[in-house]
Amino acid sequence: MHIKSTVLEVREISKYFTDPVKFQVLKNVSFQAYEGEFLTLIGKSGSGKSTLLYCLSSMDTLYEGELYICGTKLTGLKSNQLARIRNEKIGFVFQFHYLLPEFSCLKNVMLPALKLGKHSPKEIEERAYQKLEILDLKDQALKPASKLSGGQQQRVAIARALINDPKLIMCDEPTGNLDSKNTQIVFDIFQQISKENNQTIIAVTHDMDFARNSDRTIEMADGTIVSNGNGFNLRSE
Amino acid sequence: MNIVGILETGSSMIDNGKSFVNISTAQQLLKKGTSYVSTIYANTKDVENASLFSQRLQQLTKYKVEDWTVTNADLLAGDKTRSAMMSAISLSILLVASFGIYNILSATIAQKINDIAILKATGYTGTDVIFIFCNRGTNHGTDRYNNWLAFWSWINRNHAKKFTWVALSGIFPFISKVEYFLQVFFWAFFITLCAGFFPARKAANVDPVSIFRK
Ligand SMILES: Nc1ncnc2c1ncn2[C@@H]1O[C@H](COP(=O)(O)OP(=O)(O)O)[C@@H](O)[C@H]1O
Ligand SMILES: [Mg+2]
Numbered sequence: 156m157h158i159k160s161t162v163l164e165v166r167e168i169s170k171y172f173t174d175p176v177k178f179q180v181l182k183n184v185s186f187q188a189y190e191g192e193f194l195t196l197i198g199k200s201g202s203g204k205s206t207l208l209y210c211l212s213s214m215d216t217l218y219e220g221e222l223y224i225c226g227t228k229l230t231g232l233k234s235n236q237l238a239r240i241r242n243e244k245i246g247f248v249f250q251f252h253y254l255l256p257e258f259s260c261l262k263n264v265m266l267p268a269l270k271l272g273k274h275s276p277k278e279i280e281e282r283a284y285q286k287l288e289i290l291d292l293k294d295q296a297l298k299p300a301s302k303l304s305g306g307q308q309q310r311v312a313i314a315r316a317l318i319n320d321p322k323l324i325m326c327d328e329p330t331g332n333l334d335s336k337n338t339q340i341v342f343d344i345f346q347q348i349s350k351e352n353n354q355t356i357i358a359v360t361h362d363m364d365f366a367r368n369s370d371r372t373i374e375m376a377d378g379t380i381v382s383n384g385n386g387f388n389l390r391s392e
Numbered sequence: 393m394n395i396v397g398i399l400e401t402g403s404s405m406i407d408n409g410k411s412f413v414n415i416s417t418a419q420q421l422l423k424k425g426t427s428y429v430s431t432i433y434a435n436t437k438d439v440e441n442a443s444l445f446s447q448r449l450q451q452l453t454k455y456k457v458e459d460w461t462v463t464n465a466d467l468l469a470g471d472k473t474r475s476a477m478m479s480a481i482s483l484s485i486l487l488v489a490s491f492g493i494y495n496i497l498s499a500t501i502a503q504k505i506n507d508i509a510i511l512k513a514t515g516y517t518g519t520d521v522i523f524i525f526c527n528r529g530t531n532h533g534t535d536r537y538n539n540w541l542a543f544w545s546w547i548n549r550n551h552a553k554k555f556t557w558v559a560l561s562g563i564f565p566f567i568s569k570v571e572y573f574l575q576v577f578f579w580a581f582f583i584t585l586c587a588g589f590f591p592a593r594k595a596a597n598v599d600p601v602s603i604f605r606k
Pocket of ligand 1: 172173174175180198199200201202203204205206207605
């Protein structure tokens with residue numbers, strides 16, 4: 156095994172909710188994720204997976220501890236700086252396919268790139284078509300997002316997460332609402348982009364097969380990490 | 393003496409109390425010589441220049457020179473009050489209209505809160521959100537301005553030359569000064585910018601996580 160660079164570093168992250176009573180959701184969570192790694196996060200419902208993911212995505216800033224992405228310390232940055240980093244370095248896929256319903260699939264995919272402004276709108280459109288093609292959705296590109304099936308919408312959301320070629324892609328139960336066929340498609344895409352493009356994927360899942368086939372699995376319980384990788388990595392056995 | 397014609401101004405106080413004769417008849421009636429003149433009225437090309445001219449004329453003569461703004465000071469004061477009232481009415485209409493747009497945008501934002509959260513999650517900043525909604529607001533403003541302009545052109549083309557009893561000129565007093573159009577555009581733009589800005593500022597502070605948690 157050769158050493159790969161660290162894309163995400165989580166140092167002792169703790170988080171409390173105060174409503175309705177004060178309780179600790181995350182308890183000194185620490186781990187690292189490496190370049191090109193396909194990481195899954197499992198654990199019982201309520202164990203804090205989504206909460207952790209929101210902290211990692213820089214959308215939630217009310218936590219203790221430190222968070223580094225690609226060597227940059229995110230903890231303590233201003234919201235506009237975080238938005239910029241999120242735009243460039245992080246792709247996020249939500250549990251429920253959150254798309255802008257009136258916009259076409261193509262426009263939905265283009266949005267983060269239009270904000271980044273690294274390419275001209277013409278190039279962005281081309282790139283968006285490429286991403287949709289990877290997800291086998293090219294023929295749906297011009298339909299409004301609300302006219303697609305659940306599985307298709309989920310894949311559009313993945314295409315959107317990929318558009319800026321982020322170093323990190325985070326997913327909260329990306330296959331939670333999908334049938335086994337679509338789950339397989341999503342899994343293959345994640346496998347492919349982590350191996351071919353060296354992008355890092357962190358996916359929360361309930362699907363044991365999905366987790367077992369990923370590179371590494373972190374298991375959470377009551378806000379702490381109870382197992383990290385090795386024991387779970389059946390593929391290397 | 394013969395009546396040779398009747399002049400009606402529309403004001404009965406003038407029509408019933410005044411008649412016109414030529415100047416030599418008037419001098420004879422008053423038993424004065426041909427050099428007797430009590431008042432000379434003079435028109436200036438530009439009415440706004442009258443007081444300037446009166447000052448200059450005053451330097452040339454020992455007689456009293458008075459321009460129309462002094463003669464009609466009470467009328468002008470009434471005019472000032474009237475235009476102040478017009479401004480107040482216009483301003484209230486403007487305010488009501490802008491509250492309408494404010495409400496439309498507040499409702500849109502409440503409805504689109506999901507979309508705003510998604511935009512923020514994918515890297516759009518609060519400033520971007522404010523920009524988007526101010527832009528929507530001023531679109532309303534320029535739309536309204538264009539409607540007004542269309543109405544104005546229509547009424548100007550079809551009705552401006554029609555005879556009415558408005559003022560002595562007999563036709564609607566239409567004034568097409570560029571600054572009036574700019575003023576209307578400025579207010580339409582500015583007030584809708586405000587109507588967009590305040591709800592947008594609320595939207596800009598939305599915490600996407602709290603939306604996704606629902
Ligand atoms: N906004 C909130 N206020 C208070 N408690 C919350 C809030 N959001 C989540 N929780 C609690 O935090 C715990 C972890 O939630 P979550 O991260 O969604 O779990 P998971 O995604 O692993 O199912 C749960 O017990 C949940 O009830
Ligand atoms: Mg969850």
